[in-house]
Amino acid sequence: MTPRALRPDLAAIAALIAPASRVLDVGCGEGDLLEHLVSEKQVDGRGIELSQQNVNACVARGLSVVQGDADTDLVDYPSSVFDVVILSQTIQATRSPRSVLQHLLRIGAKTIVSFPNFGHWPVRLALLFNGRMPRTATLGYRWYETPNIHLCTISDFTDLVRENGARIERAFALTKKGRTRPVTADAWGPNLFAQDAIFVLTKS
Amino acid sequence: MAEIGNPVFLRALAAPDADPGQAITFGTDQPLSLDSGRRLAPFTVAFMTYGSLNSLKSNAVMVCHALTGDQFAASCHPVTGKRGWWEMMIGPGKPIDTERFFVICPNVVGGCMGTTGPADINPATGRPFGLAFPLITIRDMVRAQAMLLDALGIEKILCVLGGSMGGMQVLQWAASYPARVVSAVPIAAAARHSAQNIAFHEVGRQAIMADPAWRNGEYALHGTNPAKGLAVARMAAHITYLSEAALQRKFGRTLQNRDSFSFAFSPDFQIESYLHHQGISFVDRFDANSYLYITRAMDYFDLATDYGGSLAEAFRGSPTRFCIISFTSDWLFPTAENKRIAHALNAAAANVSFVEIETDRGHDSFLLDEPELFATIRAFLGSVAARAGVA
Numbered sequence: 055m056t057p058r059a060l061r062p063d064l065a066a067i068a069a070l071i072a073p074a075s076r077v078l079d080v081g082c083g084e085g086d087l088l089e090h091l092v093s094e095k096q097v098d099g100r101g102i103e104l105s106q107q108n109v110n111a112c113v114a115r116g117l118s119v120v121q122g123d124a125d126t127d128l129v130d131y132p133s134s135v136f137d138v139v140i141l142s143q144t145i146q147a148t149r150s151p152r153s154v155l156q157h158l159l160r161i162g163a164k165t166i167v168s169f170p171n172f173g174h175w176p177v178r179l180a181l182l183f184n185g186r187m188p189r190t191a192t193l194g195y196r197w198y199e200t201p202n203i204h205l206c207t208i209s210d211f212t213d214l215v216r217e218n219g220a221r222i223e224r225a226f227a228l229t230k231k232g233r234t235r236p237v238t239a240d241a242w243g244p245n246l247f248a249q250d251a252i253f254v255l256t257k258s
Numbered sequence: 259m260a261e262i263g264n265p266v267f268l269r270a271l272a273a274p275d276a277d278p279g280q281a282i283t284f285g286t287d288q289p290l291s292l293d294s295g296r297r298l299a300p301f302t303v304a305f306m307t308y309g310s311l312n313s314l315k316s317n318a319v320m321v322c323h324a325l326t327g328d329q330f331a332a333s334c335h336p337v338t339g340k341r342g343w344w345e346m347m348i349g350p351g352k353p354i355d356t357e358r359f360f361v362i363c364p365n366v367v368g369g370c371m372g373t374t375g376p377a378d379i380n381p382a383t384g385r386p387f388g389l390a391f392p393l394i395t396i397r398d399m400v401r402a403q404a405m406l407l408d409a410l411g412i413e414k415i416l417c418v419l420g421g422s423m424g425g426m427q428v429l430q431w432a433a434s435y436p437a438r439v440v441s442a443v444p445i446a447a448a449a450r451h452s453a454q455n456i457a458f459h460e461v462g463r464q465a466i467m468a469d470p471a472w473r474n475g476e477y478a479l480h481g482t483n484p485a486k487g488l489a490v491a492r493m494a495a496h497i498t499y500l501s502e503a504a505l506q507r508k509f510g511r512t513l514q515n516r517d518s519f520s521f522a523f524s525p526d527f528q529i530e531s532y533l534h535h536q537g538i539s540f541v542d543r544f545d546a547n548s549y550l551y552i553t554r555a556m557d558y559f560d561l562a563t564d565y566g567g568s569l570a571e572a573f574r575g576s577p578t579r580f581c582i583i584s585f586t587s588d589w590l591f592p593t594a595e596n597k598r599i600a601h602a603l604n605a606a607a608a609n610v611s612f613v614e615i616e617t618d619r620g621h622d623s624f625l626l627d628e629p630e631l632f633a634t635i636r637a638f639l640g641s642v643a644a645r646a647g648v649a
Contacts, residue, residue: 098609106614113581113611114633116641120582120600120612127601135607 060090062232063168063250067142070166070224070254071095075137078102078161080124080154081144085112092117100136102127125149128157136162143192143250145169145211146202152214158255159220165255168228173207173245191230192249208245211253215239221258227251260284260409265304265365265372269543272339279306279329281372282409290367290402293558296392300381303406304372305329305364308348309356311412317648318412319354319639320403321363322420322427325552326492326544328371331363332356337371337543346627353636358643359416364406366399366427368552370545373402377478377545387547388475394551396423396559400430404438414438416646417639421445421624422591423552426559429599432580433561433572441579441642443635445624446588448595449569449602450560455590458498459553462491466546475547488546489537496536501587501620505529562602569602576603580610581638583631585623611638 060068064087071077073095079088082101085108091097101119103109112119120127124141125148139162141154146169148154158165170192171177180188187197195202206214208225215222225239227248234252237244244251265281281304284290289299306329311318321331321344332348334341348354348361365373368391376391383390407415418431418439425447432442448455466472469487473480497505509529513519516526525531565571580603584596593614603610615630617623624631 100609106616109611110613110615110630110634113613114637116637116644118579118609118611120604120610121597121614122600122604122612127604130601130604132605132607 060086062234063228063252064090064142065232066226066228066234066252067140067166067168068095070252071097071138073097076135077138077140078131078136079140079142080128080158081141081147082108082112082117082119084108085115085117085119087140087142088112088117088119089115124154128154128161131157131161133160134163138162138164138166140166142166142168143170146205148204151204151206152218155214155220156218159218159257163256164223165220166252167211167255168250168252169206169211170202171208171227171245171248171251172205173209174249175246178246208239208248208251211251212239215253215255219258220255223254223256225251225253260288260405262409265302267337267372268370268377268545269337271336273334273336276330276334276336276339277306278336279304279372281305282406284405284409288405290398290405292392292398293395294393298367298374298392301367301374301402302372302378303364303367303374303402305362305406306331306333307363308332308361309359311360312648315412316414316416316646317359317643318407318415319359319361320407320415320418320431321348321354321361322399322403322418322424322431323363323366324420324422324424325495325556326540326549327424328369329363329365330371332361335543338539343625347632347635353632354419354639358648359639362406362410362412364403366552367402368394368399368548368555370548375545376475376547376551386476386478388478389547391547391551393558394555396426396430396555397434397564399555400427400434403427403431404435407438414440416648417441417443417642419443419445419635420447422447422621423556425591426556429561429572430559432576432578433564436573436576436578439578440646441581441638443581443583443638444596444599445583445631446585446591446596446621447582447599448591449562449572449599450595451556451558452595455498456557458495458590459557461494463550463553465490465494466550469546472546475550477546483541484546485541488541488544488549489534491549492540492544493533493537496533498590499620499622501589501618503587503618504620507618569598570605573603573606573608576606576608578608579642580608581634582610582612583624583634584612584614585620585628586614586616587618588621588623590621
């Protein structure tokens with residue numbers, strides 16, 4: 055199978071990972087990021103994925119992936135066994151983002167979380183002018199069918215990280231065109247102008 | 259001293275030209291130490307191999323058979339003349355590719371296809387063992403397989419695979435000999451036999467023992483055969499290998515060769531004659547006492563008990579790569595039991611994949627044409643082989 059071009063946010067995450075590290079990708083989808091990390095960076099990569107169909111696709115690509123739910127199954131993993139734990143574009147779909155984040159911090163030396171920024175200005179404008187739940191390129195669902203039940207802004211997420219005693223090592227804003235740039239997590243700018251955010255966290 | 263020779267089959271051969279495979283006999287100096295505390299010596303392990311071992315001895319794959327399976331996984335069965343039970347899986351270009359891998363499939367201890375079991379002659383008495391045969395466990399089966407590998411000079415196995423009871427052996431292999439097992443694929447398995455499964459086995463055993471021809475296990479001496487009891491045991495068990503949906507789809511309430519009820523107890527329904535056929539064809543190739551012993555071994559299986567009650571402890575620090583496979587309609591070894599294994603492996607930080615395959619064909623799906631099963635095993639083995647540098 056020829057490798058697919060990596061989604062820009064996944065490519066940005068891949069760039070943050072050291073070769074040969076031990077990686078757990080929570081919500082790994084069809085395994086695009088994992089396959090890239092295994093083949094390009096020789097990581098010891100594992101995945102958890104909710105959809106059984108996606109899991110089967112991952113295993114058929116030779117990846118080590120289990121069917122599981124971030125909300126219920128992270129509790130099985132022992133502490134500090136992974137160098138990096140990744141949760142990309144998934145935290146907003148969990149039932150209990152706070153406890154998921156706590157488990158991620160516990161399991162990995164480093165935690166990378168990416169999520170759509172609900173503070174992005176088109177989202178704000180959409181609600182202000184249309185008076186309806188915003189539907190954007192990354193958040194395209196109608197309110198009654200969206201899996202994204204816990205959307206947050208960069209500022210909201212920053213608060214949650216601090217409340218849980220974690221340290222923000224680095225934060226990046228991801229623009230619509232897929233460019234990343236380092237940002238200060240609690241500055242007002244990124245919260246308004248970043249479409250997506252990527253946070254690198256450690257236990258403090 | 260271990261000696262390699264030909265297996266002895268206690269039954270008439272329907273296909274005398276079929277490859278009988280090999281048998282290795284361990285002398286009294288190499289007893290099999292059993293969990294019961296007893297020792298079995300001398301004893302024989304009959305086995306089939308497919309493909310050839312490479313010079314580094316790094317391409318060996320072990321296939322463990324299920325309760326009523328045997329070593330003839332990918333070749334003609336000498337007793338029945340039927341094709342191998344996993345011919346779709348093993349062979350040149352198949353998911354377990356014999357052009358790449360050296361496949362070893364041994365008959366389990368307690369079996370009746372050449373490996374020492376209750377139908378064989380007890381050297382102490384000169385008569386068939388019958389119930390004098392020691393009770394065996396899944397771990398005993400795996401110990402015997404490890405001795406076979408030692409005798410063949412194979413240190414590491416690239417992959418151990420098996421469905422149902424074969425999957426139990428796979429798990430036991432990974433727990434007992436982690437350094438020898440590069441990868442493990444338990445299919446439709448469980449780390450413990452459930453109360454419901456023990457219950458079904460007990461029905462089967464009681465059916466055998468209730469047959470007057472069983473003669474307290476000494477039917478060989480009396481020249482009788484508890485075929486009826488064994489057939490009933492097989493019929494009851496066979497229902498558990500299928501699913502309600504598959505039975506309904508295949509048979510429904512269709513009558514067998516008739517338009518109306520017979521108002522008698524001869525088989526009216528297609529499902530009845532199907533089960534009768536399953537029962538009758540089984541007794542031609544299986545020994546009733548073997549059925550008692552092997553079902554008991556499965557009942558005793560609970561991997562966690564050897565590790566302080568924690569399944570994760572059985573796999574702590576395991577270097578083995580696992581791929582757990584279950585089937586949606588399997589109610590005998592359901593997905594929940596398989597998931598339990600995956601959770602324990604996660605807790606042990608082991609390398610694990612878990613695939614659930616959607617099918618309505620029940621527990622026996624692992625023996626059937628399930629493309630997703632083949633694709634999974636082909637990809638998993640391919641990736642394991644690539645990582646191990648096996649061409």
